[in-house]
Amino acid sequence: xxxxxxxxxxxxxxxxxxxxxxxxxxxxxxxxxxxxxxxxxxxxxxxxxxxxxxxxxxxxxxxxxxxxxxxxxxxxxxxxxxxxxxxxxxxxxxxxxxxxxxxxxxxxxxxxxxxxxxxxxxxxxxxxxxxxxxxxxxxxxxxxxxxxxxxxxxxxxxxxxxxxxxxxxxxxxxxxxxxxxxxxxxxxxxxxxxxxxxxxxxxxxxxxxxxxxxxxxxxxxxxxxxxxxxxxxxxxxxxxxxxxxxxxxxxxxxxxxxxxxxxxxxxxxxxxxxxxxxxxxxxxxxxxxxxxxxxxxxxxxxxxxxxxxxxxxxxxxxxxxxxxxxxxxxxxxxxxxxxxxxxxxxxxxxxxxxxxxxxxxxxxxxxxxxxxxxxxxxxxxxxxxxxxxxxxxxxxxxxxxxxxxxxxxxxxxxxxxxxxxxxxxxxxxxxxxxxxxxxxxxxxxxxxxxxxxxxxxxxxxxxxxxxxxxxxxxxxxxxxxx
Amino acid sequence: xxxxxxxxxxxxxxxxxxxxxxxxxxxxxxxxxxxxxxxxxxxxxxxxxxxxxxxxxxxxxxxxxxxxxxxxxxxxxxxxxxxxxxxxxxxxxxxxxxxxxxxxxxxxxxxxxxxxxxxxxxxxxxxxxxxxxxxxxxxxxxxxxxxxxxxxxxxxxxxxxxxxxxxxxxxxxxxxxxxxxxxxxxxxxxxxxxxxxxxxxxxxxxxxxxxxxxxxxxxxxxxxxxxxxxxxxxxxxxxxxxxxxxxxxxxxxxxxxxxxxxxxxxxxxxxxxxxxxxxxxxxxxxxxxxxxxxxxxxxxxxxxxxxxxxxxxxxxxxxxxxxxxxxxxxxxxxxxxxxxxxxxxxxxxxxxxxxxxxxxxxxxxxxxxxxxxxxxxxxxxxxxxxxxxxxxxxxxxxx
Numbered sequence: 001x002x003x004x005x006x007x008x009x010x011x012x013x014x015x016x017x018x019x020x021x022x023x024x025x026x027x028x029x030x031x032x033x034x035x036x037x038x039x040x041x042x043x044x045x046x047x048x049x050x051x052x053x054x055x056x057x058x059x060x061x062x063x064x065x066x067x068x069x070x071x072x073x074x075x076x077x078x079x080x081x082x083x084x085x086x087x088x089x090x091x092x093x094x095x096x097x098x099x100x101x102x103x104x105x106x107x108x109x110x111x112x113x114x115x116x117x118x119x120x121x122x123x124x125x126x127x128x129x130x131x132x133x134x135x136x137x138x139x140x141x142x143x144x145x146x147x148x149x150x151x152x153x154x155x156x157x158x159x160x161x162x163x164x165x166x167x168x169x170x171x172x173x174x175x176x177x178x179x180x181x182x183x184x185x186x187x188x189x190x191x192x193x194x195x196x197x198x199x200x201x202x203x204x205x206x207x208x209x210x211x212x213x214x215x216x217x218x219x220x221x222x223x224x225x226x227x228x229x230x231x232x233x234x235x236x237x238x239x240x241x242x243x244x245x246x247x248x249x250x251x252x253x254x255x256x257x258x259x260x261x262x263x264x265x266x267x268x269x270x271x272x273x274x275x276x277x278x279x280x281x282x283x284x285x286x287x288x289x290x291x292x293x294x295x296x297x298x299x300x301x302x303x304x305x306x307x308x309x310x311x312x313x314x315x316x317x318x319x320x321x322x323x324x325x326x327x328x329x330x331x332x333x334x335x336x337x338x339x340x341x342x343x344x345x346x347x348x349x350x351x352x353x354x355x356x357x358x359x360x361x362x363x364x365x366x367x368x369x370x371x372x373x374x375x376x377x378x379x380x381x382x383x384x385x386x387x388x389x390x391x392x393x394x395x396x397x398x399x400x401x402x403x404x405x406x407x408x409x410x411x412x413x414x415x416x417x418x419x420x421x422x423x424x425x426x427x428x429x430x431x432x433x434x435x436x437x438x439x440x441x442x443x444x445x446x447x448x449x450x451x452x453x454x455x456x457x458x459x460x461x462x463x464x465x466x467x468x469x470x471x472x473x474x475x476x477x478x479x480x481x482x
Numbered sequence: 483x484x485x486x487x488x489x490x491x492x493x494x495x496x497x498x499x500x501x502x503x504x505x506x507x508x509x510x511x512x513x514x515x516x517x518x519x520x521x522x523x524x525x526x527x528x529x530x531x532x533x534x535x536x537x538x539x540x541x542x543x544x545x546x547x548x549x550x551x552x553x554x555x556x557x558x559x560x561x562x563x564x565x566x567x568x569x570x571x572x573x574x575x576x577x578x579x580x581x582x583x584x585x586x587x588x589x590x591x592x593x594x595x596x597x598x599x600x601x602x603x604x605x606x607x608x609x610x611x612x613x614x615x616x617x618x619x620x621x622x623x624x625x626x627x628x629x630x631x632x633x634x635x636x637x638x639x640x641x642x643x644x645x646x647x648x649x650x651x652x653x654x655x656x657x658x659x660x661x662x663x664x665x666x667x668x669x670x671x672x673x674x675x676x677x678x679x680x681x682x683x684x685x686x687x688x689x690x691x692x693x694x695x696x697x698x699x700x701x702x703x704x705x706x707x708x709x710x711x712x713x714x715x716x717x718x719x720x721x722x723x724x725x726x727x728x729x730x731x732x733x734x735x736x737x738x739x740x741x742x743x744x745x746x747x748x749x750x751x752x753x754x755x756x757x758x759x760x761x762x763x764x765x766x767x768x769x770x771x772x773x774x775x776x777x778x779x780x781x782x783x784x785x786x787x788x789x790x791x792x793x794x795x796x797x798x799x800x801x802x803x804x805x806x807x808x809x810x811x812x813x814x815x816x817x818x819x820x821x822x823x824x825x826x827x828x829x830x831x832x833x834x835x836x837x838x839x840x841x842x843x844x845x846x847x848x849x850x851x852x853x854x855x856x857x858x859x860x861x862x863x864x865x866x867x868x869x870x871x872x873x874x875x876x877x878x879x880x881x
Contacts, residue, residue, distance in 0.1 A: 341604035350617050361621045376739050378622060384739045408638040408746050412630030412689040414607045421690065424624035425634060426738070426746065426870065434741040436870065438624040444690055449641040461625070472622055 002120045003157065003165035003297065005127065007271050007306065008056030010049045010152040011258055011315035013441045014039040014322040018146050024325035028141040034233075035256025037149035039322055040135050042331040042418045043440060043458040046073040047083055047471065049152030050131035051090045051457040053264075055400070056310055057129065057154035063091060066156075067125035068098035070116055072108035072132040072263040074181070076101060077469055086471065087131055089362035090457045092398060098125065102263075106134065106179075106229075107289030109153070109263040114293060116157040117166045127158040134262025137332060139187045147231050148188070149259020151315075153267035163306055164274060164283065164297040170212035173291035176200055201230045201288060202238060208292035209243040209284060216296065220244030223296075224281035225273045227251045229266035229288050231259070239286075257316060263289075270297075272312040277303055320441075330418055343416035346463045349470055359396070364455060364473045366433060367394035375399070375433035397433075399455065400473060404429040406451040411444035427453055427475050438474040452478045486762040487585040492715035492722035493879065494591075494708050495524025498839040501703035501826045502672040509538075509545045509599040510555045512704035516832075517556055517595060520706040525718055531708065532589040533562045537576030537596035539569060539830035540609045544599045552595060569866025570780065571730070572596060573705065573834025574875035578728055580709050590711050596836075597704035598829030607700060608830075628780060629697050631868035633689035636783035638746035640691070643798050647691050653801045654782035655682035658695045658824055660810050661779060665821020667851045672701040673825045696782040701827025705835035707842075723842045726859065727762035727878040731755035738870040749784075751874035752791035752863065759876040760793070765859065768793050773857035774844055775809075775817040776837035778865040778874075779824050785817065788863055792876075811852065819844060819852050834864035834875060845881045 015036040022032040040049065050071055058066070069091075071084035084099040102108040102115065109132035116128035133152030138144025157166075178196040180189050190196065205228060213219055220226075226245045230236040231253060240250035251273040254265075261268055266287035273283055281299040286292055322328055329335045359365035359379070366377035371390035374383060375397045383390045409425030416422070423439040425447075439447070440458060453475040460472040497519030499512050521528065536552035538544050545551035549563035568575040573596035580594035603609045608628055615623065624630075640650040659679055665671040677695060685694035715722035731754035737744040744750055756768075765771050772794065779785035789800040794815055795808075803809060809817035820826065820840040823833060841860035843849050859880045866873040 342607075342610050345610045347617065347620050349621070353617050354621060357618055357621060374740065374742075378618075380735075380739070384735050386734065386736050386740070386743065407741075408634040408641070410630045410633035410637060410689045410691075411687075412627055412633070413686075414627040414629050414688055415625050416610075417625070421687075422625055422630070424626055424630065428741045432741055434739055436624055436626075436738065449637065460621075470621060 001162050001165045002117050002159055003162040004155050005158040005161050005163065006057050006061055006156040007274065008053045008058070008154040008309065009268055009271050009312045009315050010052035010056065011038045012040045012044055012049065012150050013318055013320050014041060015319050016322045016328055020323060020325050021146055025141045031143060033146045037146070037259030038151050039328055039331070040150040041440060043474070044135070044150070045077050045459060046075045046133040046135045046152070047077060047086050048457050048459060049133035049135065049150065050083070050087050050154065053133065053152035053154035054087060054091050054129060054131045057156050058091060059309070061156065063093055065127050066093050066097065066129050068116070068119055068128040069093060070100050070102055070112040070128065070130050072102045072112040072130065073134050074103055074106060074108065074262055075135045076103060086362070089358055090471070092363040092365065092400070105289040106262045106265065107287050107291060107293060108132070109265065109267045110285065110287035110293035110295060113155060113157065113267065113295070114169055120157050120159060127156060130155045130157060132264040132267050134264055136262050137187050137334070140329065140334060143193060144188045144190065147260050149261050151258055151261035151264050151268055153264040153271060155267060161302055162300055163302045164299050167296045167298050168212065168216045169296065170208060170215050170294045171291065172204055172208050172211065174204065176290055197232055197235050201232060201235050204292045205230060205239045205286050205288055206242045208286050208294040212284070212294035212296060218296065222282055223249070223284045224277065225249055225251050225283045227266065227269045227273050227283060227285040228253065229269060229286065231255045268312060274299070274303065274306050275311050275313055279303055327419070337418065339416060346461060348466065349463060349468045361472055364398065364400040366397050366399050368397035369393055370395055375429065375431060377433050377435045399429055399433060402429045402431060402455070404453050404475065406447065406449060406453055406477065407434065408449060409439060409447050425475065440474040440476055442477045447477065454478055483761060487581060487728060488726050488762055488764070489712060489724050490585040491581040491709050491725040492712045493725070493838065493842050494710045494715045494718050494722050495520045496707050496839045496842050497523065498670055498705040498836050499703050500670045501701045501829065503601050504702040505601065507702065509597045510551070512597045512702065513552060513555050513595060516597070516704035516706040520708050524708045526591065526708070528556070529559060530591050531558070531561065531593045532591055533583050534558055534593040534595065535576040535579040536563065536565045537567065537572040537594065537831035537834070538565060538598060539567055539572045540598065540600070543602045543609055545597070568873045570778070570828065570830050571834060571864045571866035571873040571875045572831045573836065574862065574864040574877060575834070576831070577707055577835055577838060577877065578730065578875065580707070581725055581728055584709050584711055590714055591708065593706065593708050594835060595704065595706040596831035596834060598831040599702050600700050600829055601702050627689065629689035629692055632781040632784055633692045635746060635787065635869040636691050639783060639787065642745060642747040651683060651691055652679065653804050654696055654786060655679045656804050657779070657782045657785050658682050661818045661822045661824035664811055664819050664852055665825025668821045668825065671821040671825040672699045672827045692781055692783065698780050698823035699825065699827030701829055703826070703829040703832045703836065705832040705839050707835050707838050721846050721881065723845050723879050723881055725877065726880045727759035727876070729755045729758040729762060730873065730875045731758070732873045733867070733871045746869070748787045748791050749865065749869050749872060749874065751872050752788055752865065755874040755876040756792040759878050763859070763878040765878070769815065772815050772859050772861055774819055774841065774854050774860045775815060775863065776820060776822070776840050776860065777817060777863040779818060779822040780828060780865070784865070792861070792863065811854070816854050819849065819854055834862065837862035837864060838877065838879065841879045845879060
C-alpha cells in the first residue's frame with residue numbers, strides 16, 4: 001500500500017483581514033472578499049514555510065528514512081539554487097537523496113505528490129517527502145492580492161504506516177494561460193477573472209473529477225469528502241454540485257481563513273479533510289493550475305495519528321492580526337522603505353564558509369561532548385564546560401528540535417529591522433546548550449525571562465545586491481510562561 | 483602569580499582632545515592634538531620616544547589597518563610602531579603594550595595613542611558589526627547592536643534581583659544623572675548638560691529596557707599617554723603617576739555557550755580582571771582603598787554591574803550605594819569624575835587612554851571643580867564586546 005504516511009502544515013502567524021486591505025485600497029478597488037488571509041512574516045518565504053511544514057511532518061520520524069524530497073512552489077526565491085536542497089539541509093536529511101523542485105504551476109503541489117507516489121510504487125524510494133509552499137504576490141489593489149494567502153504543507157509518502165492510500169489519479173494538462181509571471185515578474189498577471197472562473201475552474205475541475213470517476217468506475221457517492229482547490233466561493237460550491245457532492249461533503253476551501261496558497265493549497269485543504277476523516281473514507285482531491293490533477297485517497301485505520309499533530313486546526317489557532325496594510329506592503333518589499341545606511345549595510349556572505357558551516361547554519365547542528373555530555377552550539381572542538389575542556393571528543397547534536405527557555409532578551413530600536421524593534425535574546429536549551437538568537441513571531445511586551453521557546457527556520461537577511469538570502473534559525477516563544 | 487609590573491612603569495605625560503561630533507576633523511587631526519598635548523605635558527622631544535602603539539578599532543571608518551597612519555601623521559622617525567585592537571578595550575590595549583615595553587626593559591620611553599572617528603558612518607550608534615566578529619558569526623548572530631546586548635544584561639539583572647522595570651530603570655537613571663553632573667564640569671566632554679531622573683525615564687527607548695540616557699554618546703576623539711621607566715620619570719617631573727596594576731581578562735566562551743555558570747547579570751571578565759589587578763596592586767579592600775573609578779559606562783547597566791564586579795558594592799546591592807550617593811563626586815568612591823563614556827562618548831580606540839588621562843590628572847590634583855580630595859589610587863576599567871563575550875582591562879594608577 002502506497003500513500004500518505006505523515007503530514008505537516010504551516011500557516012504563518014499573521015492574518016490580514018480583507019477589510020484591512022479594503023480600508024487601504026477600497027478607494028481603488030471596491031470589491032472586497034470576505035474573511036482574512038494568512039501572511040508570511042517579513043522573514044518568511046516559500047522555503048522557510050516548506051521547512052516548517054516538513055519539520056512538523058517529520059516529527060517522530062527518522063530523518064534517515066527519507067530517500068527523496070520534492071519541493072513544489074511557484075515562488076522559490078532562487079531561479080538557480082535548488083529549493084529542495086536548502087530544505088533538505090535545514091531538515092538535516094541524508095545527502096544520498098533524490099531532490100527535485102516542481103514549479104511553474106500551482107498544480108505543482110499535486111504533481112510532486114504524484115511523482116512521490118510513483119517513485120515509491122516503483123520501488124525507487126522507500127519514503128519521499130513532499131514539501132509545498134507558496135508566497136505569491138498580487139499587485140496592490142488587485143483581486144489576487146485578496147485571494148492569495150501564504151502557507152506550506154508537507155506530506156510524507158511511503159508504504160509503512162499509511163494513513164491514506166492513493167488509490168488512483170487522473171490528470172489534465174492545458175496551456176490555459178489564466179495566470180502568468182514572466183522572467184522578471186514579481187507579481188501575478190492574469191486574464192479577465194470571469195473567464196478564469198467560467199472557462200478554467202468550472203470546466204477543468206469537473207472534467208478531472210469525472211475523468212477519475214470514469215477511469216476507476218467510481219461515482220460521487222463512493223466518496224466521503226471532496227477537496228476542491230478552488231478559491232472562489234460560488235464556483236467552489238458549484239463544482240461540488242456539478243460532480244454530485246452535496247455541500248456538506250465538500251471540504252471548506254479555506255479562502256476566508258488562509259487564502260489560496262498556490263502549490264500548497266490543495267495539499268493544505270486535503271490535510272484539513274484528513275483531520276476529520278474516518279477509516280475507510282474515500283477522499284477526492286482535485287487541484288487546479290494549467291489543468292488539474294484528480295486524486296483518490298482511501299483513509300486507513302492509522303488515521304488517528306494525524307490528530308496527534310498540530311495540523312491545519314493547530315496552525316489556524318495560532319494567529320495574530322496584521323492590522324496595518326502598510327506593514328504588509330513593507331514585509332513583502334512592495335514599497336521602498338527608508339532602511340537607512342545601517343539597513344543598507346550588508347557584509348558579503350562567503351559562500352565557501354556557508355558550505356563549510358552548513359550543519360551549523362542550515363540545520364542548527366551543534367555538538368555534544370562525549371566526555372562530559374555538554375551540548376554546545378555552535379560546533380566546538382574544545383569543550384566549553386570549564387570543568388572539562390576535552391579536545392575533539394564531540395558527537396553531532398541537533399538543536400533544531402530542542403525546546404528552550406528565554407535566558408534574557410531585548411527589543412532593539414537601533415538595530416535595523418523592517419519590523420522594529422529587532423527582538424533577540426539568549427536561549428538556554430532544555431538538556432543544555434546556550435546561544436543568542438533572534439526572536440520572531442512575538443511582541444516585546446509579552447516576553448518574560450524563562451519563557452518557553454522553540455526554533456524556527458527563517459530568512460536572516462537578504463543581500464539584494466548580490467542575490468543572496470541568508471537563512472538561519474530564530475526562536476519563537478510558545479504558549480505558556482514558566 | 484607573576485611578579486607583575488607594579489611601580490615599574492610611570493606615566494609622564496597625557497593628552498586628550500575634546501570629544502564630540504567633530505565633523506570638521508579627521509583622525510589625523512585628532513592624533514596630532516592628543517600627541518601634542520601629551521608631549522608638552524611630558525616635557526620631552528619626539529625623538530625621545532622609542533616605540534609607539536596605536537589603538538583603533540573600526541578601521542573601515544577610520545585610518546585603516548596597521549600603524550602606518552600614526553607614524554606618518556606624527557612623522558615618527560622610523561621607530562617601531564604597531565596597531566593594536568581589542569574591541570572597545572582597544573585604548574587600554576595600546577597602553578598595555580607601551581607599559582610592557584618599558585617594564586621589560588626593551589624601551590625607556592614609549593607612546594600609546596588611541597583615536598577613533600565614529601561619526602563618518604552616516605548613522606547613529608557604533609558602526610554596524612558586519613564582519614567585525616568574523617564572517618562565520620555573520621551567518622548566525624542576530625543583527626544586534628551594543629545597546630541591545632547590554633540591555634539583555636539589564637533584563638536579566640532586573641529579573642534576578644526582583645526589580646520591576648520601573649524600579650530598575652529609576653536606579654539606572656541616577657547613574658546617568660550623576661555622570662552628567664560631572665561631565666557638565668568637564669570642558670573636554672561631548673555632552674555637557676545636566677539631566678534629571680525624569681528626563682532619563684521619559685527618553686525614547688533605544689533597546690528595552692535602556693533608554694537614550696542610559697546609553698553613552700557616540701563621538702570622535704583621541705587620547706594619548708607617554709610612559710617611562712620610573713627613574714627617568716622622576717627626573718622629568720615631580721609628580722609622575724605609577725602603574726600599580728594592569729590586567730586583562732577575556733571571555734572563554736563559557737558565558738554564551740555553557741548554561742552552567744554565568745548568570746547573565748554580571749560581567750565575569752570584569753570580576754576576574756579586577757581581582758587580578760587588586761592582587762597585583764596589593765589592594766586588600768577595594769571599597770575602602772580605592773579613591774576613584776573611571777569605568778566603562780557604555781550603558782548605565784554596565785556601570786551598575788561594574789560596581790559589584792569590581793567588589794566595591796556587594797552582589798545585588800549596588801542599588802543601595804547608588805541611592806546613597808556613594809559613587810557621586812563627593813561620595814566615598816567617586817565614579818566617572820570625568821563624566822565617563824556617558825558624557826564623552828566612546829571613540830573606541832581613545833576611550834581607555836581617555837580614562838587614564840582623567841585618573842592621572844586627578845592624582846595630580848589638576849581637575850578644578852571636579853577635583854577629588856586627596857586621591858591615592860585610581861582605577862580604569864575598559865571593556866570590549868558584550869556581557870556574554872568580552873575583553874576587560876583594569877588598570878590601577880597611584881602616586
